[in-house]
Amino acid sequence: xxxxxxxxxxxxxxxxxxxxxxxxxxxxxxxxxxxxxxxxxxxxxxxxxxxxxxxxxxxxxxxxxxxxxxxxxxxxxxxxxxxxxxxxxxxxxxxxxxxxxxxxxxxxxxxxxxxxxxxxxxxxxxxxxxxxxxxxxxxxxxxxxxxxxxxxxxxxxxxxxxxxxxxxxxxxxxxxxxxxxxxxxxxxxxxxxxxxxxxxxxxxxxxxxxxxxxxxxxxxxxxxxxxxxxxxxxxxxxxxxxxxxxxxxxxxxxxxxxxxxxxxxxxxxxxxxxxxxxxxxxxxxxxxxxxxxxxxx
Amino acid sequence: xxxxxxxxxxxxxxxxxxxxxxxxxxxxxxxxxxxxxxxxxxxxxxxxxxxxxxxxxxxxxxxxxxxxxxxxxxxxxxxxxxxxxxxxxxxxxxxxxxxxxxxxxxxxxxxxxxxxxxxxxxxxxxxxxxxxxxxxxxxxxxxxxxxxxxxxxxxxxxxxxxxxxxxxxxxxxxxxxxxxxxxxxxxxxxxxxxxxxxxxxxxxxxxxxxxxxxxxxxxxxxxxxxxxxxxxxxxxxxxxxxxxxxxxxxxxxxxxxxxxxxxxxxxxxxxxxxxxxxxxxxxxxxxxxxxxxxxxx
Numbered sequence: 001x002x003x004x005x006x007x008x009x010x011x012x013x014x015x016x017x018x019x020x021x022x023x024x025x026x027x028x029x030x031x032x033x034x035x036x037x038x039x040x041x042x043x044x045x046x047x048x049x050x051x052x053x054x055x056x057x058x059x060x061x062x063x064x065x066x067x068x069x070x071x072x073x074x075x076x077x078x079x080x081x082x083x084x085x086x087x088x089x090x091x092x093x094x095x096x097x098x099x100x101x102x103x104x105x106x107x108x109x110x111x112x113x114x115x116x117x118x119x120x121x122x123x124x125x126x127x128x129x130x131x132x133x134x135x136x137x138x139x140x141x142x143x144x145x146x147x148x149x150x151x152x153x154x155x156x157x158x159x160x161x162x163x164x165x166x167x168x169x170x171x172x173x174x175x176x177x178x179x180x181x182x183x184x185x186x187x188x189x190x191x192x193x194x195x196x197x198x199x200x201x202x203x204x205x206x207x208x209x210x211x212x213x214x215x216x217x218x219x220x221x222x223x224x225x226x227x228x229x230x231x232x233x234x235x236x237x238x239x240x241x242x243x244x245x246x247x248x249x250x251x252x253x254x255x256x257x258x259x260x261x262x263x264x265x266x267x268x269x270x271x272x273x274x275x276x277x278x279x280x281x282x283x284x285x286x287x288x289x290x291x292x293x294x295x296x297x
Numbered sequence: 298x299x300x301x302x303x304x305x306x307x308x309x310x311x312x313x314x315x316x317x318x319x320x321x322x323x324x325x326x327x328x329x330x331x332x333x334x335x336x337x338x339x340x341x342x343x344x345x346x347x348x349x350x351x352x353x354x355x356x357x358x359x360x361x362x363x364x365x366x367x368x369x370x371x372x373x374x375x376x377x378x379x380x381x382x383x384x385x386x387x388x389x390x391x392x393x394x395x396x397x398x399x400x401x402x403x404x405x406x407x408x409x410x411x412x413x414x415x416x417x418x419x420x421x422x423x424x425x426x427x428x429x430x431x432x433x434x435x436x437x438x439x440x441x442x443x444x445x446x447x448x449x450x451x452x453x454x455x456x457x458x459x460x461x462x463x464x465x466x467x468x469x470x471x472x473x474x475x476x477x478x479x480x481x482x483x484x485x486x487x488x489x490x491x492x493x494x495x496x497x498x499x500x501x502x503x504x505x506x507x508x509x510x511x512x513x514x515x516x517x518x519x520x521x522x523x524x525x526x527x528x529x530x531x532x533x534x535x536x537x538x539x540x541x542x543x544x545x546x547x548x549x550x551x552x553x554x555x556x557x558x559x560x561x562x563x564x565x566x567x568x569x570x571x572x573x574x575x576x577x578x579x580x581x582x583x584x585x586x587x588x589x590x591x592x593x594x
Contacts, residue, residue: 076569125518145518180510187503188516192496192524194560199492200579202556206484206549213477219485220586221422221442223527227489230520231583235576242564242572252503253561257554259499263491264550267539272373275539279532282497286528289517 003164005030009062010070011081013037013046013055016098016124017072018133019140021051023169026138036062046133059085066090068161071097075105076240082112091116094158098124100185100237101244102149102178110153118158121149121178123185124171131234142170147185149178186248193238194253196231300461302327306359307367308378310334310343310352313395313421314369315430316437318348320466323435333359343430356382363387365458368394372402373537379409388413391455395421397482397534398541399446399475407450415455418446418475420482421468428531439467444482446475483545490535491550493528 008024010017013035024030035052036059037043043055056062063069063085071078078097089095095117099105106121113119126144146166150159166173176184203224207214216224242249266274305321307314310332321327332349333356334340340352353359360366360382368375375394386392392414396402403418410416423441443463447456463470473481500521504511513521539546563571 180508183508184511184516187500187508187511188513188521189518191499191503192521194557195492195496196520196524196583197576197579198556198560199489199553200582201560201575202488202549202553203484204578204582205552205556206488210548210552211477211480211484214481214484216485216582217585219481221486223493224485224489225586226523226526227493228579228583228586229523231579232587233580235573235580238576239569239573243567243569246564246567250561250565251507252499253557253564255503255507256496256499257557257561259495259502260491260550260554260557263495263498264547264554267543267550268547270540270543272536272540276532276536278498279494279530279535281501282494282525282528283530283532285497285501285513286493286525288514289522289525290529 003029003161003168005068007031007066008033008068008070009036009059009066010034010052010072011036011059011062012071012073013043013051013133014072015131015133015135015140016126017070018046018049018051018136019126019138020070020072020098020124020169021046022049022136022138023141024165025050025053027168029165029168030068034062034066042133049133049136051133051136060088063093064088064090067093069093069095071095071099071109074236074240075099075101075244078105079108079112082109086112086117087114089114089117093117094161095119096122096162098122100189100241101182102147103182104244106149106151106178110151118155120154120158120162122162122166123147123149123181124166124169125189126171139170141166144171145174146171147174147176147181149176149181151178182245183248186245186252190241190245190249191252191256193230193233194242194249195256196228197238200228200231300326300458300465302365304328304363305330305365305367306333306356306363307331307349307369308333308356308359309368309370310340310348310430311369312428312430312432312437313423314367315343315346315348315433316423316435317367317369317395317421317466318343319346319433319435320438321462322347322350324465326462326465327365331359331363339430346430346433348430348433357385360390361385361387364390366390366392368392368396368406371534371537372396372398372541375402376405376409379406383409383414384411386411386414390414391458392416393419393459395419397486397538398479399444400479401541403446403448403475407448415452417451417455417459419459419463420444420446420478421463421466422486436467438463441468442471443468444471444473444478446473446478448475479542480545483542483549487538487542487546488549488553490527490530491539491546492553493525494535497525497528
């Protein structure tokens with residue numbers, strides 16, 4: 001299909017929104033890209049970087065004539081945004097998002113759409129450690145996965161347009177049920193983030209309460225650095241992901257607590273064979289992950 | 298000081314023992330390096346790779362005339378080894394090791410030394426994911442840390458020789474109390490390994506019991522891969538490390554369990570500010586680790 005939008009409004013011109021804007025403009029997929037945000041300085045930078053043609057502060061001014069609205073703000077602000085401007089959308093417009101959680105948020109967005117306006121949820125999996133439009137690039141999504149989460153209510157034509165748009169970014173596009181998305185990402189992405197954040201905090205407690213001479217900077221090696229790399233991710237973004245995917249995240253933390261407790265108990269009673277069995281299972285599963293090249297997540 | 302050994306016996310010619318042998322031979326620090334092991338095929342490969350001059354199967358034949366014995370077998374075998382051949386050592390000989398745990402093992406080795414034979418414990422921190430002499434290199438220790446753990450009983454001259462030997466490998470040599478070593482490495486290395494092994498096993502449980510369609514290979518991204526990289530480490534080696542550093546490891550797992558439980562509870566009650574505070578602390582501590590280049594551990 002030929003993809004072309006007359007006017008695109010990007011709400012939240014950060015790393016993801018800004019990179020998408022660059023691609024839409026450079027590939028001629030949109031005649032006009034309008035950025036919406038609160039920080040004028042950031043919006044000016046987005047114009048200079050070619051991410052948007054112009055900007056407005058009031059989202060209603062941005063979305064009124066748009067045939068595509070990209071919601072690229074933190075997921076916790078969706079409700080406030082949709083309440084503020086969904087009623088201004090013109091018939092036939094498509095609203096999409098880029099949030100890392102889908103289930104409840106897709107339901108919320110679908111409920112907020114006026115008649116004749118179509119919502120399609122999407123989650124481009126790219127570049128989580130950097131933030132801001134200045135880190136944006138029209139290559140950001142190249143080879144990365146983008147998961148689109150249609151529902152029974154999704155308009156087929158709107159779905160095709162969003163899928164084509166993400167294919168144009170160079171993403172590997174997958175389609176998945178929104179709640180299954182949250183389970184799978186909860187396991188392979190949200191749980192490792194919990195593990196990394198909590199590990200850094202445990203080391204702080206160990207240093208402060210048990211080993212005053214522990215200098216984490218000079219004593220840490222590659223193992224600790226790799227294991228905790230994603231603990232440097234955005235606290236605001238991950239706070240919202242954990243809250244919006246709360247039930248899955250809590251359930252998976254509990255599975256992790258069981259796994260840790262089992263290993264601890266085997267060590268406590270010096271069960272050499274039991275420990276080795278657990279480590280061997282982990283090694284075998286981990287080695288399977290090495291069979292394909294790494295993509296960002 | 299000028300370092301020269303007439304005969305070195307390396308007990309266990311794997312990645313670490315083999316790499317050290319290559320360096321001792323290529324830099325002319327030893328007139329003769331004898332490898333001791335059980336697998337003749339491996340010992341033949343070690344000769345071909347230039348890690349040793351020749352090999353013997355009976356360790357007593359290797360250590361009898363040695364002025365340096367390097368114990369480079371799994372730490373759990375130290376007792377058996379020392380019982381077997383310590384009484385054959387000649388006066389003035391030095392015994393050193395390369396084990397990842399030090400406290401109890403250094404005490405054990407010191408008790409096993411006959412009069413006039415000196416033990417100096419050491420822990421070169423290098424290359425834990427690969428194994429075997431074939432992966433060895435005379436560059437393996439370049440820039441890596443090596444922690445030497447002298448005690449009140451340590452002979453000063455023997456200590457200086459072991460320190461000089463590790464400096465010759467290109468290691469950054471640190472000196473530390475053996476029990477403090479186990480606390481610090483327990484925190485910055487052993488705990489992250491527990492976290493990574495247990496995380497892989499938790500994902501297996503989640504897949505098998507909660508998300509049958511979870512394909513860990515195709516769904517995992519960079520976050521999971523980094524967080525679990527060290528779960529591919531040797532089960533035998535890490536089993537022994539966890540057992541020989543048991544009390545520290547169990548205590549640190551408990552700190553980790555507290556940290557995880559705190560974060561879980563904040564998520565359960567949707568305490569957004571509380572979650573953000575925890576993630577923010579983790580991010581700040583993690584970012585400090587980025588201030589110096591990574592060295593292996």
